Amino acid sequence: MSTDSYNKQENITLLEVLDRVLDKGVVISGDIVISCADIDLIYLGIKILLTSVETMESYKLARLNEPT
């Protein structure tokens, strides 16, 4: 496998992981913090930094599909 295709595969794996861990699975939603302040959920998610992963992923995939 060439370095390029290895990197591509690694990026895809990362994007697939991010797509799942950032906003899927069990999400103890933010409204708990507002409605029950005593719960003390300090911080949930880091999506602010890694925004629009799905969009990013779609662009990457679209690029893979483009003729070289």
Add this chain to the structure above:
Amino acid sequence: MEIAPEIYIYCIIDDNTLKTDLKLKGIGDSEVFILPLNNLGVIAGNFRIRKENDPDYIKNCAMQHEHLIESLMERYTVLPVKFHTVFKDKISAIQAFQKHYSDFEDNIKRLRNKIEYGLKVLWPLKEIQNNLDINSRDKERVIEGDSESKKYLKNKYIKYKQSEALKELAKARSDEISKYLDNFAVEKKLKLLQTDSLFLNAVYLVDKIDIKDFLEAFRKLKEDMGSKYEFLFTGPWPPYNFITLKR
């Protein structure tokens, strides 16, 4: 006074104790432990992200979060928790999770021995669009002599027609693909046309006893349609996309 360490949550498992032979490491090699929640367990650690402005560091942490959940998936039914869910202390964490206990029990029951596969399918967009263009070369096409406003409206209309035709085609093609895989999946979720190229983004919930058949069905699908589309098939994943909380 000593301050209690913050609690980072990884996932929920269908046991309230951890098997002693498991050597688990959390993010950054941090300690991992279990918080018993009646018959279930919340897998937690003392880790908290420190470099919030470093995307590479964050991505690395996300990969390690996932890695730990995947290790547990081999031995338990797991409900993965969203990355970077941090509580002030153990009591706060237990209180929050206790509120959803019946939901977690229901999900564990429904997802027992099941895993997730992901399938993204891309089509050759230019070719697809060219074919759509042929279909739309009818009386609506712009001709010389049309006024500027008429040209504008016709162009708008053509674009609308093409987008509708693309949606219809995506639906038909995804139905073709579903015929191969549906028999071996317990549940599925489909998103069509997230971009013009990515016409199908699907996730399938598969019972572990059907994995072999599901993979064989995908192999057949790829054999039949691999020359038409590009497939991105991933898994097995913990069932991220199939967890449903009522509140």
